[in-house]
Amino acid sequence: MILVPMIRNNICMNAHPLGCAREANLQAARAEAFALKLGKSDKGPKAVLVIGCSTGYGLASRLTAAFAYRAATVGISLERTPRGTKTGSPGWYANRAFDTAAAEKGIFARTFDLDAFSHAAKDRAVEAAREGGFSYDLIIYSLASPVRVDPDTGYLYRSVIKPIGSGFSGKTVDVFTGRLNEAHAEPAEPSEIEETVKVMGGEDWELWMTKLALSGVLAPGALSVAYSYVGPALSWPIYRYGTIGKAKEDLERAARVISAGLGTSGLQACISVNKAVVTRASSVIPVIPLYVSTLFKVMKERCLHEDCMDQMLRLFSERLYRPGSGPLPLDDGGRIRLDDLEMEAAVQNEVASRLSRLDESNLRELADIDGFRQDFLRAHGFEVPGVDYSVEVDLLT
Numbered sequence: 001m002i003l004v005p006m007i008r009n010n011i012c013m014n015a016h017p018l019g020c021a022r023e024a025n026l027q028a029a030r031a032e033a034f035a036l037k038l039g040k041s042d043k044g045p046k047a048v049l050v051i052g053c054s055t056g057y058g059l060a061s062r063l064t065a066a067f068a069y070r071a072a073t074v075g076i077s078l079e080r081t082p083r084g085t086k087t088g089s090p091g092w093y094a095n096r097a098f099d100t101a102a103a104e105k106g107i108f109a110r111t112f113d114l115d116a117f118s119h120a121a122k123d124r125a126v127e128a129a130r131e132g133g134f135s136y137d138l139i140i141y142s143l144a145s146p147v148r149v150d151p152d153t154g155y156l157y158r159s160v161i162k163p164i165g166s167g168f169s170g171k172t173v174d175v176f177t178g179r180l181n182e183a184h185a186e187p188a189e190p191s192e193i194e195e196t197v198k199v200m201g202g203e204d205w206e207l208w209m210t211k212l213a214l215s216g217v218l219a220p221g222a223l224s225v226a227y228s229y230v231g232p233a234l235s236w237p238i239y240r241y242g243t244i245g246k247a248k249e250d251l252e253r254a255a256r257v258i259s260a261g262l263g264t265s266g267l268q269a270c271i272s273v274n275k276a277v278v279t280r281a282s283s284v285i286p287v288i289p290l291y292v293s294t295l296f297k298v299m300k301e302r303c304l305h306e307d308c309m310d311q312m313l314r315l316f317s318e319r320l321y322r323p324g325s326g327p328l329p330l331d332d333g334g335r336i337r338l339d340d341l342e343m344e345a346a347v348q349n350e351v352a353s354r355l356s357r358l359d360e361s362n363l364r365e366l367a368d369i370d371g372f373r374q375d376f377l378r379a380h381g382f383e384v385p386g387v388d389y390s391v392e393v394d395l396l397t
């Protein structure tokens with residue numbers, strides 16, 4: 001079968017098996033090259049659990065742990081298996097490529113295609129640690145999920161991206177046509193706020209950490225990190241002050257509870273506020289594609305641009321396992337900040353000025369719409385350098 005991207009409303013419905021595998025291998029090679037730069041160091045994770053391991057920030061975290069630090073990794077994600085003429089989802093192929101690359105290098109890796117909210121996923125992660133004879137010293141929580149099924153009641157919670165209190169309107173872009181549109185979102189109902197917090201908040205992270213602690217598979221002094229985003233003021237009505245922002249606030253609450261309640265063995269849980277990047281999750285949030293395209297242009301012009309891998313290599317080498325001793329560098333809210341370059345005043349002022357002037361005629365001059373589109377396609381295995389897209393592919397490759 002010859003595959004071309006099938007895009008609807010900024011969502012890509014298929015994935016290219018060889019492209020997804022090649023992309024994962026290219027990023028693994030970056031992590032290995034970074035390891036050479038790092039040189040020998042005793043610091044670094046030894047056994048890492050990544051919840052949400054297959055794409056975006058979770059995959060970049062796992063690649064960094066395995067290929068820059070040679071850590072054993074266990075990954076949990078929920079991906080679509082290829083069926084008939086339907087391709088699998090990008091993460092399904094990325095996971096397979098990861099496992100193959102890790103096996104070739106003799107690095108322990110176990111990957112489970114399971115619902116992270118289920119008891120089974122938590123049980124498998126415990127069993128994998130016992131099988132590998134290790135305790136986790138780093139647990140990354142990197143889920144972006146539209147739903148959560150409570151494994152005890154079967155109730156299905158849905159997460160929504162909506163403002164709270166009043167409606168929100170803002171400019172957004174279709175990165176494939178270059179057309180600007182006005183996006184509008186009605187305010188969330190109280191039940192929608194609650195459900196979004198249930199899905200994207202910290203409750204499940206607490207359940208994970210409690211399970212790992214009670215099962216005795218946490219190393220003394222283990223770290224757990226969950227990812228968040230703050231972003232520019234223009235996105236706050238829909239993001240930070242909206243339903244997702246409430247869920248992220250709850251994640252911060254959970255970090256405090258985990259550190260205080262389970263911290264007897266020195267466990268520390270914290271939030272890392274990461275930079276805006278193009279992932280499957282980020283492209284569906286109104287306003288964000290236009291902001292991110294403009295941000296990319298400004299950051300690239302200033303040689304400050306970073307993708308998921310750059311961010312995770314920096315998280316590990318300059319935050320979690322930086323040379324020397326002393327506590328983790330945190331902001332006043334107790335969070336790691338990896339969005340420091342994005343949030344620099346000069347960058348934000350320039351982005352805001354461009355967004356106020358932007359229209360369809362100057363879109364490519366002021367914003368990196370092609371960069372956004374390309375990152376988005378690469379996240380689905382298309383336009384990956386070195387792949388011959390004219391060759392027939394087996395969907396189960």
Ligand SMILES: NC(=O)c1ccc[n+]([C@@H]2O[C@H](COP(=O)([O-])OP(=O)(O)OC[C@H]3O[C@@H](n4cnc5c(N)ncnc54)[C@H](O)[C@@H]3O)[C@@H](O)[C@H]2O)c1
Pocket residue numbers: 051052053054055056057058076077078079091114115116117142143144145146147227228229273274275276277278279280281282
């Ligand atoms: N994308 C950004 O710009 C950005 C910026 C800062 C922070 N973040 C945060 O990073 C985290 C990860 O987001 P991303 O953008 O990398 O998303 P992503 O869509 O690329 O990855 C989400 C991961 O979650 C997994 N997942 C979803 N539902 C699951 C389930 N029920 N069970 C098991 N796995 C499941 C997917 O398989 C995938 O591995 C989120 O918390 C997000 O808010 C993202």
